[in-house]
Amino acid sequence: MNRLSLFGLLRLVINRDLMLAMRRRADVLTTLIFFVMVVSLFPLGVGPELGMLRKMAPGVVWVAALLASMLSLGRMFSADYLDGTLEQMLLAPQSLSVLVLGKILAHWMLSGLPLVLMAPVLGLQFDMSVQSLWVLIASLLLGTPVLSMIGAVGAALTLGLRGGGVLVSLLVLPLCIPVLIFGTGAVEAVASGMSVASHLSLLGALLVLALVFTPWVTAQALRISME
């Protein structure tokens, strides 16, 4: 019997969560459909004038992505909490932070990545230019993992609480504001002919910062919630 390496653990956890999601595909699809619906509702709410829609597009897509990722946060730990798997995870002899990182990455692949792939299609509804679409994809690609990471802390803190779903949004949304600002800022910058480098590098900095700290913080939050 071999000891499992840290990388092996990471791969195991990601594979496991992806496999579980594939056996319960509806959950992944509902998040994506929610995202598409929210974005499509905006033109109905504010009118079909293309100039205005083009101006609104990055904000609308980003806010919808933010809400959609909140929607799926409840699932990140709750199923494992209810069937006792989370207890076993806390007893893992390797790093709990790495295990949590695996769960966060899997969560992003299942809820963030589909949004990134869907976003350009929705951008077309808003008559966004090709250049803006590329920047939108880049900003979402850098920003949505941060949403999953900050969200993981919130999900861990509200584990097993009544009304946890709404509560987690209340805790996490304010903390996500910088991501929203830099994400939409990048697209707006390219639309007005400015450089996007500063926005994207700030998003990248947030990503690195979150990558370093949130898995550990989430691990601590899980320990607190399991008491």
Added chain:
Amino acid sequence: MTINWFKYSAPSTFYGLAGKLVPWFAWLSAILFATGLYIGFFVAPTDAVQSEAYRIIFIHVPASIMSMFLYLIMAGYAALGLVFNTRLSSMMASALAPTGALFAFISLWTGALWGKPMWGAWWVWDARLTSELILLFLYFGFIALHASIDDPRRADRASALLAILGSVNVPIIYFSVKWWNTLHQGSTVKFTGTSMHVAMQQAMFITLTACWLYAIAITLARVRSIILERERNTQWVDELPEVRS
């Protein structure tokens, strides 16, 4: 002379000490408020640019400063409670939260009142107002999380982690909001456009001190009720004269 600080970190001793301190802080705060507002409203001269409307800063500015400081102090206490497992620090953190939220709310409210004559709108997406709004959300998150966990120990520890995360985020949020604001070039009227008259400075300083004293008084009073609630099954609470009667 050395003071044994640990003695006062026990809820039972702190309860009595806080009880003695509350009236002092409360009265001092009331006197200073009266003085500060008197100077602010009657002594300080009318501002050349903003006329009488500027006088709201004697409430608005102290409230904004307090709301930010109290969040940091709250996070500090919460962190102490989390790291050293001291019950009193966690109780202090949860006692500070409503006061901090109140100050953030007052700051927003007075900001809106000032905005109407100055900017012609109740709400302008000014960087400082927006940050203050987000700060209020952070307070709400802390209070909501604490309230929705039944077990006090878990509630303390979970909300402490949130407060620490929030306080790390506050500078990032402030920076990002400022960045956003400069990009969108909103109407930004600067408070400190004109140099301040001495009486204005005095009034501001006095009301700020009054706010500090108020915050201390109300927090101590609140922490006393939290101590009573949490320690209701202990002997020393049963022996308190106010509980016995």
Added chain:
Amino acid sequence: MLEINNLACTRGDHQLFSGLSFSLSAGELLQVQGENGKGKTSLLRMLCGFLAPAAGEIRWRGQDIRDLDEEYYAEMVYLGHLNAIKDELNALENLRISAGLAGCEVDDKQVIAALRHMGLRGRETLPVKVLSQGQRRRVALARLLVGNAPLWILDEPLTALDVGAVGLMQELIGTHLAKNGMVIFTTHQPLEVAGVETRRLTLS
């Protein structure tokens, strides 16, 4: 060796137990007894480090388990009330993942052997949701077979098991103790292991 010194546990305002001391050495079997609500599960969760003791300490090989943290977890297995298995996965996948979480890389052969030992021959690749309660418990118990941790902490291991499986558990615990393992368990059913004296700890 596991040492417990002067341990106390409070849940909310209520003190479950205090001043609890005992120790467990290699090859020993300890049954924690007590009526419902006396803190049996809390004690076991404390031994896992989920709950912080209100007072006292838990030492493993002379060091506090809170300091050892992951080193300690490598040497123990915990089986709680919940089976920690996923309905959507089959027994094979479940066991391989739980072994992985426990830090062991196992191949399919070992996993299948463990499942067969637990009487699940022919059920290895069925989704767990079609298995009965007792069979699910067997899948969970098969975890004990794929690791080599010396300390077993078992909370009600016999729930939902039939007579045959109870016999299997007795045999399993017997072999583990013979290999210098240690077992702490709670149960409301009688569980005797041949040739080993069961020490009893009563919480009241």
